[in-house]
Amino acid sequence: MPTAKSSKQSKQTKVLEHQLRSRLAQLKNHLDLLRKEMIVEDEVDDEAMQASRNGNRELAIITMDREVRHISEIEQALKRIAQNEYGVCVTCESPIPNNRLQAIPWTRQCVDCAGGGINKSRQNMLGQPAFRSALAS
Secondary structure (H helix, E strand, O other): OOOHHHHHHHHHHHHHHHHHHHHHHHHHHHHHHHHHHHHOOOOOOOHHHHHHHHHHHHHHHHHHHHHHHHHHHHHHHHHHHHOOOOOEOOOOOOEOOHHHHHHOOOOOOOOHHHHHOHHHHHHHHOOOOOOOOHHHO
16 A cells, blocks of 8 residues: 555656656757758858858757757656656665756756765865965975
């Protein structure tokens, strides 16, 4: 019999799964739109216009690359949900806090494993010089 806590987690996961699927559909639609825009090419006589189009094309390619990676991350998260592995850090296998999952539903790692522990290491370095002087030895 499921406990209230596991039932709550299940509801939370369903909400996050819905958000993931919705975001996935948005990204795929936007990616299709970008692809269609890239296909349309007109001959341009003006060099400035050509340079502008090249810049726009480069920006579109960068955006498409980012969105393809984001789509992959979301698909991996949906796969982890299907395998009941969602919400567990792939690095240290500890539970990922709900606040992090709500902020970044496709995340695979807890804050510490994702590099969020940077502030902790920065605190250890406070008061220490950035460079060691040969004179200090």
